[in-house]
Amino acid sequence: MADLGTIADELVARQGHLSLQYGAGQGTPELRDAVCSVMAADGIAGADPEHVVITPGSQAAIDTAARMLGNPGDVVVVEDPTFVGALNTFNTWELDAVSTPTDEEGLIPALLHTTLQQLRAAGRRVAFLYTIPSYANPSGALMPAERREEVARICREEDVLIVEDNAYGQLGFEDGPVAPIAAAHRDQVIYLGTVSKIFSPGVRIGWALVPPALLREFYLSAESAFVCPPVFSQMLSTAFLTRFDWQAHVARCAAEYALRCDALVDEMEQSLDPRVTWTRPAGGFFVWSRMPDGLDTLPLMHAAAEAGVVFVPGGAFTPDAGPHPHFRLAFSFVAPEALREGVRRLAPVLNGALPGNP
Amino acid sequence: MADLGTIADELVARQGHLSLQYGAGQGTPELRDAVCSVMAADGIAGADPEHVVITPGSQAAIDTAARMLGNPGDVVVVEDPTFVGALNTFNTWELDAVSTPTDEEGLIPALLHTTLQQLRAAGRRVAFLYTIPSYANPSGALMPAERREEVARICREEDVLIVEDNAYGQLGFEDGPVAPIAAAHRDQVIYLGTVSKIFSPGVRIGWALVPPALLREFYLSAESAFVCPPVFSQMLSTAFLTRFDWQAHVARCAAEYALRCDALVDEMEQSLDPRVTWTRPAGGFFVWSRMPDGLDTLPLMHAAAEAGVVFVPGGAFTPDAGPHPHFRLAFSFVAPEALREGVRRLAPVLNGALPGNP
Numbered sequence: 055m056a057d058l059g060t061i062a063d064e065l066v067a068r069q070g071h072l073s074l075q076y077g078a079g080q081g082t083p084e085l086r087d088a089v090c091s092v093m094a095a096d097g098i099a100g101a102d103p104e105h106v107v108i109t110p111g112s113q114a115a116i117d118t119a120a121r122m123l124g125n126p127g128d129v130v131v132v133e134d135p136t137f138v139g140a141l142n143t144f145n146t147w148e149l150d151a152v153s154t155p156t157d158e159e160g161l162i163p164a165l166l167h168t169t170l171q172q173l174r175a176a177g178r179r180v181a182f183l184y185t186i187p188s189y190a191n192p193s194g195a196l197m198p199a200e201r202r203e204e205v206a207r208i209c210r211e212e213d214v215l216i217v218e219d220n221a222y223g224q225l226g227f228e229d230g231p232v233a234p235i236a237a238a239h240r241d242q243v244i245y246l247g248t249v250s251k252i253f254s255p256g257v258r259i260g261w262a263l264v265p266p267a268l269l270r271e272f273y274l275s276a277e278s279a280f281v282c283p284p285v286f287s288q289m290l291s292t293a294f295l296t297r298f299d300w301q302a303h304v305a306r307c308a309a310e311y312a313l314r315c316d317a318l319v320d321e322m323e324q325s326l327d328p329r330v331t332w333t334r335p336a337g338g339f340f341v342w343s344r345m346p347d348g349l350d351t352l353p354l355m356h357a358a359a360e361a362g363v364v365f366v367p368g369g370a371f372t373p374d375a376g377p378h379p380h381f382r383l384a385f386s387f388v389a390p391e392a393l394r395e396g397v398r399r400l401a402p403v404l405n406g407a408l409p410g411n412p
Numbered sequence: 413m414a415d416l417g418t419i420a421d422e423l424v425a426r427q428g429h430l431s432l433q434y435g436a437g438q439g440t441p442e443l444r445d446a447v448c449s450v451m452a453a454d455g456i457a458g459a460d461p462e463h464v465v466i467t468p469g470s471q472a473a474i475d476t477a478a479r480m481l482g483n484p485g486d487v488v489v490v491e492d493p494t495f496v497g498a499l500n501t502f503n504t505w506e507l508d509a510v511s512t513p514t515d516e517e518g519l520i521p522a523l524l525h526t527t528l529q530q531l532r533a534a535g536r537r538v539a540f541l542y543t544i545p546s547y548a549n550p551s552g553a554l555m556p557a558e559r560r561e562e563v564a565r566i567c568r569e570e571d572v573l574i575v576e577d578n579a580y581g582q583l584g585f586e587d588g589p590v591a592p593i594a595a596a597h598r599d600q601v602i603y604l605g606t607v608s609k610i611f612s613p614g615v616r617i618g619w620a621l622v623p624p625a626l627l628r629e630f631y632l633s634a635e636s637a638f639v640c641p642p643v644f645s646q647m648l649s650t651a652f653l654t655r656f657d658w659q660a661h662v663a664r665c666a667a668e669y670a671l672r673c674d675a676l677v678d679e680m681e682q683s684l685d686p687r688v689t690w691t692r693p694a695g696g697f698f699v700w701s702r703m704p705d706g707l708d709t710l711p712l713m714h715a716a717a718e719a720g721v722v723f724v725p726g727g728a729f730t731p732d733a734g735p736h737p738h739f740r741l742a743f744s745f746v747a748p749e750a751l752r753e754g755v756r757r758l759a760p761v762l763n764g765a766l767p768g769n770p
Contacts, residue, residue: 060421061424062425063417067420074613113636113638143636145636146479254432256430256435256642258643279471283616
């Protein structure tokens, strides 16, 4: 923080004529270069900075994709469950989010294929598939390389563009990143990255790697929404990615997140009724958990809040009607002992909602 | 810049846990307080910070208004000419921009009334009126207080919401701000402000003062597009507005802009054929100029660029079909002598396009 502060001083005091001024709508060349090195670490070799568009956070890139690709009434195919922020954006564009099932390894290719075929048979236009293959929000699922290939093949056959959101790919607890779908299928994927999980969410810097044929339209759509991304934020992010050992920093973060995940899961094992289940993630921020079928976690959220702990109920992560037995626990921001205390507060609420418990 | 740099250092080194972290979607309470003091200086007394939503630049607030208020095919009534960035946003939302005439004092109330009546008779739904009453982009027009009242009255009668964009209101060369329409008509106006013209465009900080009945929807629409505005940018903007004499700074800027405008117009008087005409603005950034009827300035833009000077052709500022004899000259960013040189480069292009000139 101290070193970054000194850089912030320089960026304003000596380069204020740049950092406080309008910048290019596509983002600064320096940051577009720097994020190509991040993508290289993610497994996308040789990305061209000319095909990168910087956005004020990854959410703005999701929004830009919807703006550009969707017409009202079109379908966006999403994972069940998927990121609530994406669902909100699709909703404002009057896009119809249609979910397709996932398991612990993310999208199930055969069922995705069925979903796309059914939509085609029903005459629906599919604007794109929105997927989070690595340590997904909220499921934590990591899609293996073979499935990624399968998904790319199916989408190519069905002529469906992919919007691949890779906010968490570098946050594996033990293993390195699995190459994004975009790595080998550049022309059929709008790939979204962000510094939110490797540097800072408050600077609001994300980016899209866009197929050349779509680049101009993407860039103009983005500009129509926000003119240009914040310039100081871009310059500070560039400094972080070029003047610090950011990969060592991310590795330290991932190691800490692994400890936090361990603490959370350990306490869940000790305190929760065995009928409460979850998937232990291999990276990312979330433990995706569930109550038995038929229970809905929305009312339990209110009871939990009264007990001094919050979670996000499963209904937030799907366009489908409930009841939703799932719930999302987030461990990234909270120290291990606080996570344990959170579970201890949660336990009477969850356990008490189960049939037969007092 | 040096003082701001020191503050930037503090904000990152000592308050990085805040400035680099996610912030509230509505914006920080401190900045929402501070922009209420800016609005007070603009003539809006007693704005409630709870009714303010901070956005990543004013463009994002225009986009949020369109997102929230418009359905595809709805009409947005705009001034002819109006801000090109707003037209671009309305276009992505499939809103139909319908222009209504202006003169040197902005919107012409009787003609606005006619436009609204015609739209109603045609069964069109009007999402809102978009207007820039003070030193408009591109026209430079300043709407007098009585016209503002008239516009508010007409819109109330016709049940049309107003989106009032006040980016330039503090930049009068001689006179203080004219009170915004929102000052006396809070419930029928979404008022948009920005620090872009009084502090920094690169931080990307704008805001909306929203009628209470629309606040929740506006805030959620904004959040669906960008989660939260950049936090460091908000904190630096707050520092500028609370730790510096920002009104003295703006007065110095306006005085400099007045000198630049004088230089530009003086050289235009000397170098341009009398058939090239313009409106001398009383504030803001632009001299709205025109060639004789029938000429289109788009091809002249290319010729001017070859001569080493650029302007924006009038067609950019209207949804209507051409030819467009107008063009916009911007003087804010360019020193007086460079402005004179620009006009000298422009003169042969413009003069040479006039009938009878060599």
